[in-house]
Amino acid sequence: MDGVAPPDPVAAAVERARRFSPFLAMALDREPGLDAALSAGRLDLTKSSATPDMPVGRRLRIERRALALNVAIGDIAGVLDLTAVTEALTGFADYALDTAIRAAIEERTPGEVPHGFVGIALGKQGSGELNYSSDIDPILLFDPETLPRRAREEPEEAAVRIGKRVVELLQARDGDGYVLRVDLRLRPSPEITPIVLPVDAAIGYYEAQALPWERAAFIRARAAAGDIALGQRFLDAVRPFVWRRALDFGAIGEIRGISRRIRDHHAQGQVFGAGYDLKRGRGGIREAEFFAQIHQLIHGGRDPALRAPATREALARLAAAGWIDPDDAAILIDGYTVLRTIEHRVQMIDDRQTHRLPTGDALERVAKLHGLDDSRALLEALAPHVAGIGRIYDALDDDVRPAFSHDAVTLEDDLARAGFSDAAAARQRIETWRSAAYPALRSPAAREALEAVLPTLVPALATAPVPQAALLRLDALLERLPSAINIFRLLEARPGLATLLATILSHAPTLADDLGRRPDLLDGLIDATAFDPVGDVASLMATMRAHETGGDYQARLDHVRRVVGERRFALGAQIVAGIADPLDVAAGYARVAEAAIGVLADATIAEFARAHGVVPGSELVILALGRMGGAMLTHASDLDLIYLFTGSFTAESDGAKPLGATLYYNRLAQRLTAALSVATPAGPLYQIDTRLRPSGGQGPLVVTLDSFARYQREDAWTWEHMALTRARPVFGSADARAAVSAVIAAVLGGARPSRDIVADAVAMRAEMAAHKPPRGELDAKLLPGGLVDLEFAVHVVQLVRRVGLHPNLGSAIDDLVGQGLLPAEMRAAHDLLTRLLVTLRLVAPDSQVPGPATQALVARALGLADWTAVVATLATTRQEVERTWQELTRG
Incomplete structure (x- = not known):
């Protein structure tokens, strides 16, 4: 009716509770103060009839009854949503468990605080989602070193007695009800272990013996009561057990x-x-x-x-x-x-x-x-x-899964229909796998995983341009693998990855070889970000440092190798999948390498300083040249580096084992070169070439910046100055990098011996052609009119005219074209030849003409219509580069 106020929702909820819930009706009768407040529309989650002087157990039971009543009425009334309800219930459970732990310790060792004893909340308590009438499922842990205990009492005995008292305080029932039901069966091996476990033993269990379902349980784990710092230490220790980068x-x-x-x-x-x-x-x-x-x-x-x-x-x-x-x-x-x-x-x-x-x-x-x-x-x-x-x-788990027949005739017919031209050979390969001929397929679990993935994998291989070739490359991969279970399960769960794998196996022997050494590289492609640009150097360095814990130098090196391997593999896969420009990929390869240099140099310097200290007023500087200096690498590029140090060569390090500055930095650089190049189980990183240093292989590995400057000004040959046009500092403080850049700018700007640059360049190019001929008819680097000729042309103009002095070849060409010193076609020539080089390093590392299917991939990577266009454009480009080189060097 008009003018009649709607009933208060809280008061209306009280009425419904009395009519339809025996428990809530009883609670309202037992809490007359709350009944009155709620019936008047007042909701207060903190109000109860408990008093501080009550015994702990009784106080908690009354507080729990009051909270249950308030939460229920607020829920029924629509005043509290599900989040508010579960947070209130969880908050009380945390408070009650903590109170019980404190009381149990205080009863046994008066005055002690709850150090060394923690309740780890699992399940809905851990996630803040407790039910209205829920058990809690904690794991109780203790630290034998800090747990309060009585004289001559063993820590294990004290911990169990505290745990039993905690459970008693929470579960005991009387006329006021109970506090919480406690289920301790989620602890490790509950049938044989005590109800409270030593924290280090629990860590050891989860690191070595835990079952897969326990990983899911620990998604919701939280240090909820007692010694929170101890609980957090435990959770930090087992985090790698829960959150694994390699997918299982x-x-x-x-x-x-x-x-x-x-x-x-x-x-x-x-x-x-x-x-x-x-x-x-x-x-x-x-x-x-x-x-x-x-x-x-x-x-x-x-x-x-x-x-x-x-x-x-x-x-x-x-x-x-x-x-x-x-x-x-x-x-x-x-x-x-x-x-x-x-x-x-x-x-x-x-x-x-x-x-x-x-x-x-x-x-x-x-x-x-x-x-x-x-x-x-x-x-x-x-x-x-x-x-x-x-x-x-x-949809996650369709129980009706297709299977491949074990009957030879049926299997061969199925393979022929799938698209295998030689179905008999394909059948023989699959039968070889099924016969457990390879170590990776000898366990029953591996063969079960194989059967599960065949219905996904075989059709994916059949879609490859050359299915038989993809099958044979997969066979070679399986023959080398120590275990195949995880890769099969990954492919079964993500069919799209099976298609990408088939493409890689069909077209990219370089990536297939990488995968044979590290099958876990495929894991990285499940992440959507694997097909994004790799980010800047700073973000890559942060990723490479993300798992640094403690001072384990070798663990740090291995982590960097894993990240570099994943990023390089993903960048190569971007080209094969046709979703990235090879020029962008080349720049990405260089950023990955620069980040690896930075992280490993920091780690190696810190490790070296532990024994030898540092050289006061001095630091290591790393100069990159060649493709690394120009920030455009291929998948297989070496890193051309020069190591320098600032300050005086007469200085000495300040550590426990002091070294003179020159010996100090030469040993440090040897360590760093090993860190960047020595292969480990996590994989290799880069081949390091230091022959561009002053005096080449005959000179010391590291010299002072002053010595480097003097050498470049007075003694360096034309070819060394040509190399210097692509030099770029990639490690060192901002001041040190600026000092090195200033030396380079001065030398390239004219502070160097006067020489016949053109004649020297012509002689050098002829020498290179005689001793390092092209590897094949697609050698974009060494063929006449290829990248080397283009680079020589650019460097001659840079040194003669002293302009366009950018380490990045493309930027240098743009500058020189803008000044009318190179034909405009040279930028397009650079881009085409670079794209071809970067792509062929993956799909035709021998520089020979690939098969028709891979030809289409190369054409797509170059932005051309087909292989005919590739051949024609390459020929035209080489002619333009060769003509430019001849015009620049013509007497």
């Missing part, structure tokens, strides 16, 4: 297997309707959680932003990062919210930890407690959410 799809399969076993075990709760299990049923809460956790395990090792413990937040972040469909994420988030809300209604009836919809009149009470007319309305509200979650989760 066996673990993903295990998580899916848990879901299937739950469906089987709780078969009666799978069918939607009265009696449906909101948590474990098909399309239920657990499937929304598992969907998020599976994707977090796949991608969270590489993207820390995805490690959100709360389910809805995790789904939102996965969608934002592009790993799951945004519409699917919305369906899962909405469904999870509704199911959790109704789950709370079910639990509010009798304060029981149940997840199953009741039947008959009991279901009517749940519906009416929620504010609906009847059970039919409740089921109608739930049905679309259950169907949506079930549909999305089912």
